Every structure is written in structure tokens, then in C-alpha cells.
Amino acid sequence: MSSMAQGAGGKQRFRVRWTRLGMYLLLLLVAVWTLAPLYFLIITSLKQYVGTITFPLPWLPHPFTWKNYGMMFSGYQSGSTSYRFLHALRNSLITSTATTVLNLIFGSAAAYVLARSRIRGKNAISMAFLASNLLPTVALVVPFYVFTVTYFSSLGLYDTDTLLVILYTSFSLGLVIWIMRDYFNTIPIDLEEAARVDGASRLVSLVRILLPLTTPGLMATGLLTFLLSWDNFILPLILAPNASAYNLPFFIYSLSGQYLHMNNEIAAGGILAAIPPVLIIVFFGKYIISGLTAGSVKG
């Protein structure tokens, strides 16, 4: 009796070991699928041009060079690749940061009202924001273009950072409101009322009590807004296509449109543009996931 049980246990252990081996093999497959394209991009960025157009393709950075990165930081002479890169980097940083700040201020204020007040039409307004967030950019670029160059042409917004910030803000505001409203809803109203009994005004209680408690939500929405703005391509393509306002994605795309399409340069520019968002994901990915699930799963 006992030997039979042992035998079955041994068989089971044997099976478990094979299952685990299979699991690690599948995980390896996932890792290769994820990392192989990145590896290819990195070695391409460290090659001289000739190493990107020979067959068989070198699978190591050969012939090796740092030049592709160096040329992005070689100074601010007008018209050079370096000038355009640094200018695009500056534009991307300014527009993404400004959009994030505006979204957090407007979005969390509105989310607070939609979570706490009993004003009429509150739910309808929340739905409208949510729907606006789900509307594709492409459905609105045609009127944006027409407004910018006709009715509002005297404002001179075409080809400016300001225009991009305004439009980015409108595209991610719904997301911020939607996620922040859920965060405000999870905080018990008693906490706020206790503060108000102690004589704090509603504004003070918002700043002193609620904002610290919703920091994870603010982090998540702020980072998401930043990532979305950093990634935007279609709005600069249509509304800021000239050198004065274009952003990093547009710069990288413009490298591929040159008469000589140099993969090594494109790869280096691409990696530089990917560094900030990748760092955000590596260090703050947890916040972003919790923000997205808080907004989408609703408990």
C-alpha cells in the first residue's frame, strides 16, 4: 500500500519536472521573441553603414562604431542632423511635460468634482469624457487642420509647440479624468469630512488630504500622459511638419526619408528616443499597470 503511494508520488514528481522544463522552454521563447528585435536594433545602431547592407548580415556590431550616437550630439550647427535631433528632443520634452502638467491640473480637478459633488448631469459628463478618450485621433485631425489654417490662422498656431500641447491635452484628458475619478472614489468621504470639521476648507482638504492619498493615481496618469504625448506622430505630421516644432518620432521618420536611407543612424536615433519611455516602464511600470486596471476593471 505504502509502496504504491510512493510509486505514484514518484511518477507525479517526474511529470511535474517535465512540465516545468516545458514551461521554461516556453518562457525562453517569449524572451527571444521580445528581445531579438531589440538586440537587432542595438547592434544596428553600433554598426558602420556597410555593416547594415551586406549579406550575410553581421550578427555582432561589425564594423563597430559609436559615430551614429556621436553625430546626434555633435553640436547645434543649423541644418545638421545633430541640430535637428537636439531640436526634436527639446520639442518632445517641452510638449510632453507641458501636456502632463496641464492634464494633471485640469483632469484631477474635474475628476474630483465628478467623484464628490452631486451636481446635475455628473454621470453624463463622465461618460462624455470617457467616450472622448476613446475617439481616434484620426477622426479629428481634418477639422483641427482646417480650424488652424482658416478660422484661427491669425493666431499663428500652425507649426508650433503650443498647438501640439493644446491638442495632446484634449486627447489624454479623458484618460486622466477617468482614472483619477476612480481613485477619488476609493477614498472614504469621512476622511475629508473629518478634516473639514477641523476647520479646513474644501480646497485645503483637497490639497492636504486627498492629493497625497491619490499620489499613485497621479503618478500613473501623469506617466501615461507623458508616454502618449511622447509617442504622438500623426498630429505633428499634419499640424507641425516643419523644422520649428517637430518632435522625436517625426525626426526619426524624417531620417528614413533622406535620399540615403541609413539604418544605423535611424537605429541610433530610435534608441535615444526610446530611452525615456523604457526607463519609465522599468522603474514605474507598476504604477501604470495599477492605474490602467483601476480605470478599466473597476473593482
Added chain:
Amino acid sequence: MNSLSVSEPNPLPNSLLRKLFHAFTGEYFWFYILLLPSILILVGLVIIPMLFTLRMSLANTSVTVIGGHGSLSMPWSGINNYIHLFQSPDFWQSFRETLFFWLASILIEVTVGVAIAVLMNQQFLGQRVFRIIVFIPWAIPTVVNSMMWGMIMDGNNYGALNDLLLRMHVIKNAIVWLNPSALFPHFSWLSHVLSSLGMNTAILSIIVGDEWHTLPIVVVLVLAGLQTIPVEYYEAARVEGATGWRKFRSITLPLLGPILSVVLILRTMQLLRAFTMIYTLEQFGLPVLSIQAYQQAFSFGSFGLGAATSFIIGLVALFISYIYIKRLYKEEL
């Protein structure tokens, strides 16, 4: 009591002023002030542009820009633009391509995406690092992803994928992966399936590149959903003698339902946006609806048609968001 209130000096003698005073000091006033900027953005940058798109789509719209200042002419033309679209084979080809793109991507996401998430929900060595690595492709900017896949799927024999397959002797000649007017010469069954659907090599290649970029967010969201399922359920099933597949079918899948539907709808919305990758790799070679709207308005200058296509995309998006919102906020509606 009465005499007390009479003796107090009344700060606001007439009732209208008093109402005004209360409107400014009451908390409702501050609620509206806090809400106002967002409402202005919603009305000015979403609702009005959407209505204006409808207006442009009902006219023979043209825009002439001279020295930075444009003039707009919108002679009324009724539903002519829509009739033109619905009668043109190009529109229906775009429609089919958009639909194929959507269906194929969704199919990959709910099968491969859920499978990877279930795999990653097991206990294994290096779990934390693995989770971060798998999430990284999502952080790569879309344009960078496009350029990268453009290099990998380059049609020359030094394109990374061709290089790999040629070295392994899987293929004899380089394949032009991104050619929108070709079918895979080496995989006849795949070509057969694609051609019978009216599709081509390029759309499948683009789907693969796009999935590398977006599958991570599906995996991560589904994984978050898996972690909310109580372990006790699986314990109970184990005691009852349930197998792995049975546990997956009877516990995991039903409890993943809500998050899966959210993922599905969110991804559907993003696929309607699928513009960047197709535009950067194919220009106008693979005209899904968003590319067509862009081309009609900005290449051909036919803003009426472009607006009509945009408006159709917007309507589909609103319809999907309606389903989504209804599902999400059942209790509030």
C-alpha cells in the same frame, strides 16, 4: 430668537444679491470652476470638431492656403460624399483591410496574449525581471517600432528576417515582406488563405510588427486580472481532482471575462487608430480607413471626402465606446 436676528445687520439687503453672493461662496460655485477647463476642452476640441467634420462631409469642401492664411469653401452637397464612398471599390477594400487587421490582431491577442499571461502567472525563477522585460516593447515609441520592423522585414537579402531564413535554408530567395501587392511565394497555404480573403503579404507582416509592440499591454493587463483570482478556487478544484485545462476553462476564463472584454474594446479602439505603422512603412500602399481619410484630405485636397471617412471612423468608435461604457458603468446608467 426673533429679536436677535432682527438686531443683526443684514449684509445683503435684497434677495437677488444674496443669491448671487451665495452662488459665489457656496461650494457648487467652486465645483463648476474646477470642472470648467475640462468642459471647455471637451466642447472646443472634441464636440465642435466632430460636428464640424459632419458639416464638412456634407459639402464639396476645399481649403486654399496662401501665406499661412487659408480660406475655406463649403458648398453644400448633401450626402454626395457618402454615396461616392459607398460606391467606390477602394472604400470597401479599405474597409475589408481594416476589418482583417482588427480580427487577426484580436485573435492573436486573446489566444497568444492570454497564453503568455497564464504562463507568466506560474512560479518561476527570475519572475520579476521577466515581467519587466516582457513589458518593454510597449514602451518603444510607435515610430521606432515601425522603423525597426522595416529593417527586420527589409526585402533585400540583408534584411534581418531574410538573412536568418536564407542562412537556415528555409527560403531560397529574399521575400519582400512589406509588399502590399504580393503574396508569400514560399508558403503556399498562407498565400492561399490571404488571397481568398483579398489580403496580401504586407498586412500580415504589419500585424506581426504591431503585435510585438502591443501584445505586452494585453499580457500585463490580463496578468493583473489573473492575480485577482483567489488561490482558494484553484485549491478547491485541485481537491476535487480537476486537471489543468479544466481549471483554466472553469475558473480562469470566466473570471477573466471582465478584463478580457475591457482589453478587447480598448485594443479595438487602438486598431482603429492604426495609422503610424502603416503610414511610415507603406505610405499609401495599404490604405486602411485612417490612411484613406488622410490621403483624401491631405494628398488629394478633397476635404469633404476625408471628413466623410473620418466621420465614419468616429461613428464606429463612438458605437464601440457606447458598448464599452454600458458594460463598465452598468450600475450608474
